Amino acid sequence: MYVEDLKNEFYGFLAGKRIFLMVHYDIDSICCCKILQSLLRHNHILYSLAVIRGIEDFKTAFRENCEDVKYFVLINCGGTVDIVELLEPEEDVIFFVLDSHRPIDLCNIYSNDQIRILSPPEEEAEVPKFDSVFREESDEEDDVESTSGAGSDDELEGRAAKRRRLGEEELVKRREKRLWEDNRSKLLFEYSQFTYYAKASSIFMFELAWSLNKDDKDLLWLAIVALTEQMLFGKLEDSKYNFEIANLQAHATRLHNRSNDSEVKASLKITFEKDLRLVLHRQWSVDNSLRYSAFTACRMKLWSLKGDRRMQQLLAEMGLPLIQSKQAFSSMDLELKKEFHGSIEKLSEKYNLEDIVYPTFILQYSYRNNYSAADIVYTLLAVLETAPKSKNLEECFNDAMECLPRPKKEILTVGVGRAQTLFKVMFKIVQSALEMKQIISAGPFVYYIIQEGFLEWYMFSNLHVLALLAQFILKAYVSMSRNRKANQLPLIVSAPKNIENGTCVILGIPPLCENSPKNFFGKAFEKAAETIRSETACDFFDTSYFEIPVRDRVRFLDALTVI
């Protein structure tokens, strides 16, 4: 069931009740949760909060708390699974689901009262009609009876008798039913074949805050970070990004005008600006940032000697001395720093760097700290997913929570450092993959396997880091490949997940030419796993990730080629 009026049916409904928040372990969820927390605080609504990483966590958290709490709010989790079947909740437990994963399970959509979906259905997603998916119970019972396998003799006799009684009418009915079933499976397949993401949950939550007149710049920044995250990890199309960013810009102007002048100087300020697609360049040196950004690396083929020379040439043409380019951006000469954006933009065409600029927001917090939304996203990603093994996930989650909306210097510095290492490692992986020709073409797709024991491999067992790497590899592969059809090939990456259990995580991303983040690998993975009868324990809400034992990997990939 979709909730139409968030203000009354969700926020108003929760007043005075105790609720339980389940927050998925990603940046959008954290932002969304922060916005929701501030709303709940305004209304003195008691809540407890748990971090959910996968379906297992989801079940445990529910089991532990189902006796005490009746209202659950799920942020970016649970929408894609049949909640009622999975958790078997009591009749009076109510779930509010705000999930940007798509497609949403049909049972959740058509649940009468227990499951309430907060995000409105997208226009382009065609949700099958209720009648075409569900039928009266009695029919199904009939169906079960008539199709159930061999039973006792009595039963057989009964069935035989029944069959005799079948009149013509019955036959017509059966035929109708078969047609209906065919239609149903077709519809279901069409509905669920793609895995994709809808609008970020944080933006919905921010709009709710706005309609309650409780929005401020902190909350806006959270929404911006969530949107940027979706863009950077390839979860939404460029057109949608531009649409949403315009939307948020209107909010930014409105909130900026609302605050008075004295406040502006000391507190945070959000400005809409054009920024370069260079990772962390405000926190790094120009040289490093140019080299390790996926965008520039792929466009200029920086992993080769020739590419390296091109980069030097670019720097020379920009009039940036090598010494300056190698030192921290913040301590570069003021003149050069000011000119940097402009001069790189001017030369972008010559060096095949078109659309290096993109619209985004910059956060100014107090006098000296400037962060672009992308910097914050990368830093948070590093905080969340590249922490050394000794640090458990809850601590990372806490760090990330503290870092938003106002960045905390200490955590941020550590995060930036780790993000820099991450980008260096990714670049090295791509470089070696290309040089050693480890990206293997398997007919309908290409794949790459991160070996155990590779430099810092443990980072890549985390989902978003893996996604970032996959995109980098695919872009690099397409830019290097002689095959003209390279940009029509999807990519599968695999990284070790759990060494003790010997499992690995597999991620598929759609080909570059598709230009849409809709991912068809979920169904394919399921099918392949079925064909090779591998024991899979898929714990992810995003079905484009899959987990299989390492020893089955080769067979799994073979099975995929056949499909």
Next chain:
Amino acid sequence: MFGEKAVELIKELDRCPTSLPPYNTDLVSEVNNEMRHLIESNQDDARSEEENRSLSGESLLPTIKCRHSAVIRNIRCLLAYHYNRLRVLRTMRWQFGGVLPSDIKQNLSHLEVEWLTKYSNSLAQYMRSVGEEGINLATNLKPPKSLYIEVRCLVNYGKFELNNGIVLLLKKNSRHFLPRSECEELIRQGVLEHLVS
């Protein structure tokens, strides 16, 4: 010079206005001795003045007056010293509750300890007498900013029941938004951590 040591005491107070340095027994007794000495010499001089008043034109009266004002000044300094110590002690009593940390207790003189017990007793008596069941005046010396706070659980504590009957599971690393009054005790025990945003 007279009164120098007493000023030393005052200076000591001035140096640490909010904390309690050890009770300066030596200096206090030295000031006492000085005063006794002054009073004795005053008494002697007064007696000889009485006897010799008619004999010579010289008078000891100015000397006596000078000594006397030194005595009065010493007394004022001593009073100030003790009074201010008590004042610090009283604020500490409100801050820390009935039981003071041991390192502060060591710095008290036995008279101060006695005063503290008496003060605590009267305070407790008063708090019991207000209202039907008494009221704890020592909580919330400043009005809290909000009635509810966000906390994070640091250990696996198990189930915890609030006053209004709500049961919640305190599991390590879970976060909760709870009434301040109910979690204060747990925060002090180190079960919960207050998250300031």
